[in-house]
Amino acid sequence: MTDRAILSDDVAQALAEGHAVVALESTIFSNLGLPAPANAEALELCKQAVLDQGATPAVTAILDGRPHVGLSADEEKRVLQGTRKVAERDLSVAQAQGWDVGVTTVSATVALAHAAGISVFATGGIGGVHRGSELSGDISADLDAIANHPVITVCAGAKAFLDLPRTLEYLETVGVPVLGWQHDWFPAFYTRSSGLPVPHRVEDERVVCDVLRFRTRPTTGVLLTVPIPVDDEIPASRIDAVLTAALESSTRAGVTGPAVTPYVLERIEKETDGQSISANLALARNNAALAAKVAVALASAPA
Known part of the structure; x- marks a missing residue:
């Protein structure tokens, strides 16, 4: 895949000079x-x-059948x-079929970041084990990608409408270290705490880098969870009822698989009068800033 990937000039230069680079998925920007203009x-x-x-930002996408790591202004408009x-499983198909524009999910971005030599990735929230997965078998490919690429994924936990206890259990099973950034609780995207303790709390970005460096499996990544800023949090008492209604609506509508996330997010936006959008923007920016700090620390660490 690396021989077909197109790196933007700034990303290529930063990597060649050993400077910090942060990969960014493009699904959130599509x-x-x-919704536009958010x-x-x-x-x-x-x-x-x-x-x-x-650090240097590197947005990933498929354009004209080629994987891109870092985009020009015109390419960003297409995204x-x-x-x-495009999930990781779709990367080869998108290239083989020459897809015009494919926006990358967490799993695809982690794969592209690793292929390009980027070790830090920022997103909003990862996918995980869906509620009712014991019947549907619906588990996001994001978890498998994080477990199989040595990349630090910085996020605000998993999407709040998922089965968070089972998501944490899955990550433990596949050996992914789950860290809480200066926080004791696994975040639930819009809210700072899901009520589930995070396995390991960390206070310093250099420690995060060492967790990746000291991994026992060469392919395993690290999940660094960051709670949404206090002022942007949506109280659990409000969002929980909205989530339940959105999930029930998706079930009645027969929405399954990858279509669940955009369907539920649209319902949440309507029911919160747009508050979910401002919360999403705040946590995405917060995650990107921390990811850059980690990337800078990693780039400056002794070999």
């Missing part, structure tokens, strides 16, 4: 992640947050209009 705002906020910390998701 119409499948956030998707464009998220893109600029995340890129600037990375730049402000001294903003993207409506076709």
Whole structure:
């Protein structure tokens, strides 16, 4: 895949010189992640947050059948209009079939980051084990990708409508270290705490880098969870009822698989009068800033 990937000039230069780079998925910046114009705002906020910390942002996508790591302004405009998701399993298909625009999910971005030599990735929230998975078998490919690529994924926990206890259990089973950034509780995206203790609390980005460095399996990644900023949190008492109603609606509508996330997010936006959008922007920017700090620490660490 590396021989077909196109790196933007700034990303290629940063990697060649050993400087910090942070990979960013493109689904969140498309119409499948956030509605316009919030998707464009998220893109600029995340890129600037990375730049402000001294790292180079590298948005990933499939364009004209080629994987891209780092985009030009014109390429970013195409991503903003993207409506076709690319998970890791789809990367080879998208290239073989020459997809025009494919926006990358967590799993695809982790794979592309690793292939390009990028060790830190920022997103909003990862996918996980879905509620009712004992019947549906619905487990996000994000978890498998994190377990099989040595990349630090920085996120605000998993999507709040997932089965979070089973998601944590799955990550333990596949050997992924789950860290809480200066926080004792696994975040639930819109809320700072899911009520589930995080396995390991960390206070310093250098420790995060060492967790990746000291991994026992050469392919295993690290999950660094970051609670949403206090002022942007949606109280659990409010969001829980909205989530339940959205999930019940998706079941009645027969929505399954990858279609569940955009369906539920759209319902949440409507029921919270747009508060979920501002919360999403805040946590995405916060995650990108911390990811850049970790990337800078990793780039400056002794070999």
